[in-house]
Amino acid sequence: MISGQPRTHTQVPVNIGTSVMGLRYKDGIMLAADTAVAYGSMKKTKHAQRMAAISSDTAIACSGEMSDFQELLKIFREKHDGDVIENDGALFLKPTDYFNYLSRVQYQRRMKGDPLWNGSIIGGVRQDSGDVFLGMVDLYGTKVEGNFLLTGLAAHYCQVLMQNSWRADLTEAEARAIIEDCMKVMFYRDKKASDEIQITTITKDQGVKIHDPYRIQGEWNFQFFHDKTNEFWRPIRIYNN
Amino acid sequence: MDLENYTNVNIFKKVYEKREVSSIHNVVEQPHHLLKDNTQHAKGGFNPYVNNQGTTVAIAGKDFVLVAADTRISQGFNILSRDYSRTTKLTDQCVITSGGMVADIETLHKLLIAKVKTYQRQFKKTPTVESLAQLLGNTLYGRRFMPYYAFNLLCGIDQNGQGSVYGYDAIGSWDKLTYGVQGSGSELGAPILDNQFVGHNYLVKTLPDDVSVVEDTGKDIINSIAERDIYTGDQVEIVIVDKNGIRVKREPIRRD
Numbered sequence: 223m224i225s226g227q228p229r230t231h232t233q234v235p236v237n238i239g240t241s242v243m244g245l246r247y248k249d250g251i252m253l254a255a256d257t258a259v260a261y262g263s264m265k266k267t268k269h270a271q272r273m274a275a276i277s278s279d280t281a282i283a284c285s286g287e288m289s290d291f292q293e294l295l296k297i298f299r300e301k302h303d304g305d306v307i308e309n310d311g312a313l314f315l316k317p318t319d320y321f322n323y324l325s326r327v328q329y330q331r332r333m334k335g336d337p338l339w340n341g342s343i344i345g346g347v348r349q350d351s352g353d354v355f356l357g358m359v360d361l362y363g364t365k366v367e368g369n370f371l372l373t374g375l376a377a378h379y380c381q382v383l384m385q386n387s388w389r390a391d392l393t394e395a396e397a398r399a400i401i402e403d404c405m406k407v408m409f410y411r412d413k414k415a416s417d418e419i420q421i422t423t424i425t426k427d428q429g430v431k432i433h434d435p436y437r438i439q440g441e442w443n444f445q446f447f448h449d450k451t452n453e454f455w456r457p458i459r460i461y462n463n
Numbered sequence: 464m465d466l467e468n469y470t471n472v473n474i475f476k477k478v479y480e481k482r483e484v485s486s487i488h489n490v491v492e493q494p495h496h497l498l499k500d501n502t503q504h505a506k507g508g509f510n511p512y513v514n515n516q517g518t519t520v521a522i523a524g525k526d527f528v529l530v531a532a533d534t535r536i537s538q539g540f541n542i543l544s545r546d547y548s549r550t551t552k553l554t555d556q557c558v559i560t561s562g563g564m565v566a567d568i569e570t571l572h573k574l575l576i577a578k579v580k581t582y583q584r585q586f587k588k589t590p591t592v593e594s595l596a597q598l599l600g601n602t603l604y605g606r607r608f609m610p611y612y613a614f615n616l617l618c619g620i621d622q623n624g625q626g627s628v629y630g631y632d633a634i635g636s637w638d639k640l641t642y643g644v645q646g647s648g649s650e651l652g653a654p655i656l657d658n659q660f661v662g663h664n665y666l667v668k669t670l671p672d673d674v675s676v677v678e679d680t681g682k683d684i685i686n687s688i689a690e691r692d693i694y695t696g697d698q699v700e701i702v703i704v705d706k707n708g709i710r711v712k713r714e715p716i717r718r719d
Binding site: 232233234325328329332333335337360362363364365366367368377378381 | 508509511513515536538541543544564565566569570609
């Protein structure tokens with residue numbers, strides 16, 4: 223802390239979770255993230271959970287600084303508890319309310335020059351009306367809504383995959399297949415991504431369901447990996463056979 | 464003359480000027496690649512501003528005012544959204560439309576709506592466009608030392624029933640215009656507007672009277688900007704303000 227200056231926390235992210243994704247499907251929302259947390263180029267933790275339920279019908283998945291993600295969860299928990307207490311157990315705050323609240327929190331912190339360094343995707347399905355919501359907030363407080371949302375490197379690598387395969391009437395299995403496809407691409411291309419992924423679904427019937435993390439199967443049995451690379455002489459391979 | 468530097472230009476002049484010299488010993492003892500640079504340089508750090516780009520055009524008519532804006536918001540070379548509305552209704556006779564940073568724009572628009580409501584409760588009448596023009600100027604200048612990264616056009620029907628457009632910069636310097644353009648395509652849009660409408664630098668300002676002609680021109684301008692500006696595209700949102708109120712319509716344009 224520099225004396226005489228206001229207190230700031232994250233000026234540069236340290237423990238970084240890589241991209242998260244979210245998409246709408248027939249029954250509701252699917253959020254996905256891998257479970258790796260990177261510290262520079264080192265994978266500090268390979269089994270971290272980067273998503274959480276905010277209320278019975280709303281969930282959040284975060285990329286970026288993981289300590290700020292935990293701070294966000296604390297802020298949301300206080301908001302949710304206040305809601306429960308004020309309404310004697312009935313829930314007044316809806317997914318869109320949490321989304322707008324998050325955007326204001328992020329904007330306030332940006333104004334202080336002390337941002338919560340996260341890209342967050344919030345998804346929710348209202349229990350009463352069945353309205354489906356999917357939104358994204360960044361560290362400036364920018365709000366974006368969409369049918370499928372991607373943060374970080376996934377916005378570069380998976381945008382087209384999502385655009386080509388997304389439909390409004392995706393089943394859960396199809397949505398999961400798309401997510402796994404995208405996660406596979408991220409694992410191949412993003413050095414900070416891992417092949418252990420976790421999915422949260424939010425539906426009208428079942429509410430928020432955070433599934434157990436599991437490993438996606440990548441293809442590694444290429445001849446390229448069997449060949450020794452540090453031989454003195456190496457045959458020239460032509461890739462477009 | 465130094466023979467090694469035969470061009471006779473001192474290429475190390477800048478380095479010598481910038482170096483930190485606390486005592487004469489520093490100059491002698493330290494090799495000058497180790498001397499500290501006096502100029503401030505941000506190491507990492509957080510930049511609270513981001514430009515989400517986008518273009519908006521407003522044209523005042525005899526008894527109407529028309530806003531044509533695109534609906535794309537970007538972050539870097541990524542498109543964040545293809546259907547963002549950058550125009551907000553303030554009163555029945557006034558809208559604000561902005562380019563720049565989305566988070567700041569939304570905050571500013573929300574703040575203005577709140578200020579309009581406060582005004583209505585306090586004075587039991589709706590603020591005029593002239594009042595709102597001054598209010599917006601003061602609001603922006605109030606944040607002189609951490610400005611709203613928003614470039615605004617305030618558009619409405621004035622007390623004489625004429626259309627009017629007010630143009631602003633981010634820190635609240637403003638002027639009454641007959642037409643204006645803001646955002647990433649402003650450099651491309653301004654000369655087209657100057658060519659199609661009379662107003663800027665003319666003593667006699669003739670306002671157009673046919674709303675459908677102005678609407679077509681507005682759409683054409685946004686479409687032409689979308690042709691050359693990568694940050695403009697997806698949809699054109701037309702907002703028409705006249706004595707009957709506010710109408711909004713959208714049309715798709717190029718999405719690449």
